[in-house]
Amino acid sequence: xxxxxxxxxxxxxxxxxxxxxxxxxxxxxxxxxxxxxxxxxxxxxxxxxxxxxxxxxxxxxxxxxxxxxxxxxxxxxxxxxxxxxxxxxxxxxxxxxxxxxxxxxxxxxxxxxxxxxxxxxxxxxxxxxxxxxxxxxxxxxxxxxxxxxxxxxxxxxxxxxxxxxxxxxxxxxxxxxxxxxxxxxxxxxxxxxxxxxxxxxxx
Numbered sequence: 001x002x003x004x005x006x007x008x009x010x011x012x013x014x015x016x017x018x019x020x021x022x023x024x025x026x027x028x029x030x031x032x033x034x035x036x037x038x039x040x041x042x043x044x045x046x047x048x049x050x051x052x053x054x055x056x057x058x059x060x061x062x063x064x065x066x067x068x069x070x071x072x073x074x075x076x077x078x079x080x081x082x083x084x085x086x087x088x089x090x091x092x093x094x095x096x097x098x099x100x101x102x103x104x105x106x107x108x109x110x111x112x113x114x115x116x117x118x119x120x121x122x123x124x125x126x127x128x129x130x131x132x133x134x135x136x137x138x139x140x141x142x143x144x145x146x147x148x149x150x151x152x153x154x155x156x157x158x159x160x161x162x163x164x165x166x167x168x169x170x171x172x173x174x175x176x177x178x179x180x181x182x183x184x185x186x187x188x189x190x191x192x193x194x195x196x197x198x199x200x201x202x203x
Contacts, residue, residue: 001057001058001059001063001160002057002058002059002063002064002067002097002098002099003040003055003056003057003058003097003098003099003160003164004026004055004056004057004058004067004070004071004095004096004097004098005053005054005055005056005094005095005096005097005098006019006022006023006026006051006053006054006056006093006094006095007019007052007053007093007094007095007096007188008045008051008052008053008093009092009093009094009188011091011092011093011188012091013045013046013047013050013082014076014078014080014081014082014088014091015091015092015093016045016046016047016050016051016052017045017047017049017050017081017082017091018074018076018091018092018093018197018202019045019050019051019052019053019054019093020049020050020051021076021197021202022070022074022076022093022095022197022202023039023051023054023056024202025197025202026056026066026070029066029069030058030060030066033060033062033065033066034060034061034062035058035059035060035062035063035066036057036058036059036060037056037057037058037059038056038057038147038148038157039054039055039056039147040055040056040057040143040145040147040157040160040161041053041054041055041143041161042054042055047082055161055164057147057157057160067097069194069195070095070194070195071095071096071097071194072094072095072192072193072194072195073092073093073094073095073188073190073192073193073194074092074093074094074095074193074194074195074196074197075090075091075092075190075193075195075196075197076090076091076092076093076196076197076198076202077089077090077091077196077197077198077199078091078198078199078200081200090190092188092190092193093188094188095194098164098167105136105159105162105163105166107159109136109137109138110134110135110136110137110158110159110162111134111135111137112132112133112134112155112158113132113133113134113135114129114130114131114132114133114151115129115131115132115133116129116130116131129151130146130148130149130150130151130154131144131145131146131154132144132145132146132151132154132155132158133158134155134158134159134161134162136162136165136166139166139169141162141165141166143158143161143162143165144158145157145158145161
């Protein structure tokens with residue numbers, strides 16, 4: 001399993017829209033490759049279907065193939081749907097992969113709580129306590145995962161997400177790594193896009 005983060009960085013709402021469109025396109029390509037992609041965390045932007053960032057888990061035999069096609073800068077060429085007549089037509093987002101060992105956090109260091117999942121899903125969601133809230137006892141890091149239908153699978157994703165958070169905290173202890181991470185998340189290289197999409201259809 002790999003983690004993949006789509007980020008609008010400090011870009012405007014058009015970049016947040018590009019993240020939403022990239023998410024949809026990425027899911028389509030993942031399905032074609034027989035991969036399972038789940039949204040672990042998302043930071044919604046102002047408009048429906050737009051995001052400042054989305055953190056995904058990617059699982060399956062061809063996960064490296066998909067990630068390799070997306071990792072880097074994504075360019076979207078389109079007239080702004082929010083600012084008619086705006087001259088800018090090039091919008092950029094970043095896609096960053098992370099590999100987190102799943103055995104990094106022991107079960108006895110995490111407190112798990114189960115609850116009913118919320119949101120769409122029909123009767124299964126309403127009747128099954130499949131959602132999981134996991135708390136890392138030593139640091140107090142808490143995550144909630146309800147992406148999967150089974151409690152076991154959600155616990156696995158929760159552990160992965162906590163491991164990702166712990167890795168981020170470790171990086172923060174080193175000034176050089178902090179600077180590198182800040183550059184990664186808040187600055188997108190506009191000169192070398194790995195993929196270019198056009199129009200509202202994002203093709």
